[in-house]
Amino acid sequence: MTMDFSDSEIVRYSRHILLREIGGTGQAKLRGASVLIIGAGGLGSPAALYLAAAGVGRIGIADHDVLELSNLQRQIAHRMAGIGTSKAASAAAAMRAINPDITIVPIAVQVDANTIDELVASYDIVLDGTDNFATRFIVADACVQGRKTLISAAVLRFEGQIATFKPHQDVSLPCYRCLYPEAPAAGMVPTCAEAGVLGPVTGVMGALQATEAMKEILGIGISLAGRLLLWDALDMRFRMITVPRDPGCFGCSTQHAA
Known part of the structure; x- marks a missing residue:
């Protein structure tokens, strides 16, 4: 992978390049990668x-909603001026303002x-x-x-x-449905809008998520x-739970069998 960075790119990414685990080669990997973000919210x-x-190098941001005033309490990619406009477009504008050298x-x-399926096929992660x-189950099954x-x-x-799910890389790793086989019944888990x-x-x-x-x-x-990280902000406590693969999982058992 080439590392033909411009002078401005070398300055921009200098703190990454200084890291032994990244360097110029790692920064080139980032430039060559693509990520799809589903949801331009919190x-x-x-x-x-x-x-x-x-x-x-290429980031897709998918969201069909329009920006509302109540979103601004946590959805930091957006501004007052964008209220009533596409969240995807608003977030893309903020991303381009930070880095115009990548594809948004x-x-x-x-x-x-x-x-x-078409959306997921075009990106690496x-x-x-x-x-x-x-929507989570639709996304998880497509992945x-x-x-x-x-x-x-x-x-x-x-x-x-x-949590991260990549059963295609290792038959011992779980998919999303190994953790949550089915969606909870309607009303069992409130939304942020409700709670x-x-x-x-x-x-x-x-x-x-960006770090991972x-x-x-x-x-x-x-x-x-294969792990689930839980965070309780009130207690400032992190917990790590092991997530095993379910051999009879509806989501990934067919793939593992193949």
């Missing part, structure tokens, strides 16, 4: 800004069973920052079928969680695959 906003700043693809479409189980690494996070009130969320909690979890995405691209550190 999780997607910080993830998008950090990945853009880091120099990931705003995707203002509904992410559903009809659109997800998928970050799920959605706020409902129906299994498309053999794409998924980094999924969720938040509620003062708590957050994050509330502390704004910075979304920022921490979104930043962790970069680790996967660079091939450094210990992956969150």
Whole structure:
């Protein structure tokens, strides 16, 4: 992979290049990578800004919603001037303002069973920052079928969680459905709109998604695959839970058998 960086790129990414684990070769890997962020909200906003700043070469940001005033309490990629406009376009503008040298693809479409396969196929890694189980399962299943690494996070009130799923890389690793076989019954788990969320909690979890995405691209550190990280902000306590593969999992058993 070439490292023909311009003088301005060398200055921009100098703090990465200084790191032994990244260097010029790692920065070139980031430039050659692509990441799809689904949801330009509380999780997607910080993830998008950090990945853009880091120099990931192509980033898709998918969200069909328009920006509302209530979003600004936590969705830091957006500004008052964007209220009533596309979240995908608003986030893309913020990303380009940070780093005009990378490719940003705003995707203002509904992410559903009809659109997800084509979206996932175009990127190396998928970050799920959605706020409902129906979409999470659609994204997770598409990542299994498309053999794409998924980094999924969720938040509620003062708590957050994050895990990486890449069963296509190792038959011992779980998929999302190994952890959550089915969506909970309607009304069992409230949304942030119903129960509330502390704004910075979304920022921490979104930043962790960006961190894990970069680790996967660079091939450094210990992956969150096979583990679930839980954070309680009120107690300032992190817990790590091992997530085993379910041999009878509806989501990935067919892939493992293949």
